[in-house]
Amino acid sequence: MDAPSTTSSVPFSTLIRNASHEQHTEAENSSFMSDMLGGRLGVDAYRRYTEQLWFVYRALEDSASGLADDPVAGPFVQPELARTAALERDLEHLAGPDWRTGVTPLPATAAYAERVAHCARTWPGGYVAHHYTRYLGDLSGGQIIRGTAEKTWGFERKGDGVRFYVFDAIGNPAAFKRGYRELLDALPLDDLEKQRVVDECKRAFALNTAVFRELGQEFGDGAGGTLSA
Numbered sequence: 001m002d003a004p005s006t007t008s009s010v011p012f013s014t015l016i017r018n019a020s021h022e023q024h025t026e027a028e029n030s031s032f033m034s035d036m037l038g039g040r041l042g043v044d045a046y047r048r049y050t051e052q053l054w055f056v057y058r059a060l061e062d063s064a065s066g067l068a069d070d071p072v073a074g075p076f077v078q079p080e081l082a083r084t085a086a087l088e089r090d091l092e093h094l095a096g097p098d099w100r101t102g103v104t105p106l107p108a109t110a111a112y113a114e115r116v117a118h119c120a121r122t123w124p125g126g127y128v129a130h131h132y133t134r135y136l137g138d139l140s141g142g143q144i145i146r147g148t149a150e151k152t153w154g155f156e157r158k159g160d161g162v163r164f165y166v167f168d169a170i171g172n173p174a175a176f177k178r179g180y181r182e183l184l185d186a187l188p189l190d191d192l193e194k195q196r197v198v199d200e201c202k203r204a205f206a207l208n209t210a211v212f213r214e215l216g217q218e219f220g221d222g223a224g225g226t227l228s229a
Helices: 012-019 021-028 031-037 043-062 084-095 107-122 124-139 142-153 173-185 191-218
Strands: none
Touching (some): 012 173, 012 191, 031 142, 031 191, 043 107, 043 124, 124 142, 124 191
16 A cells, blocks of 8 residues: 655654554554463563564664764664663573573564664665654553563563663653654655655564564464564
8 A cells, every 4th residue: 555645734753653554553463462462472482572672673773873963863863762781681581691692583583684774874764764663662562562571471560571661761751752753743854755764664564574473483373473663
């Protein structure tokens, strides 16, 4: 389905959300995520999922400093969003101090991380698309994952194992998300470039879909799946 034209007076934050709604809905209906959040998978599935996130967020954050002064991507590079360190603390809790020796990306994860890194190197607008699908999702639907993980596997509330989902540096998530959407609305892009960003947002969801499909296959559901961002 083609995205709506960006020539309308609709704020870009609304347009990008509406244009990717179909892909986002598919993501939220992931069989893997549904099984995990429904308590039908063990903590090993949650650990494996967390490993995949680590590869993606390294791609997002290893390149962030180089984009800090970019007029398009720079305003989105905000230290309070950084997740890599929290993921590493969670993985140490989930898999022990030597967790790095056994962590591997799924093929879909490797492709996803490479796409993020490619956009960071060559296309700031594309980087923003991936940034948006990940971090705004972490601040929204990600909190459902945190709460379920705490309940299902007995993690301490907002403690090790779920620190990825805890944004201690953001005092008011609702206000932060409003500010983030204002940054989207203020992007210094023409309509054609905005359309490219919308298309990349859809691509980000598709890459996430592939990760969840492979996680589902690994953990036995054998069905297609997606990522909620």
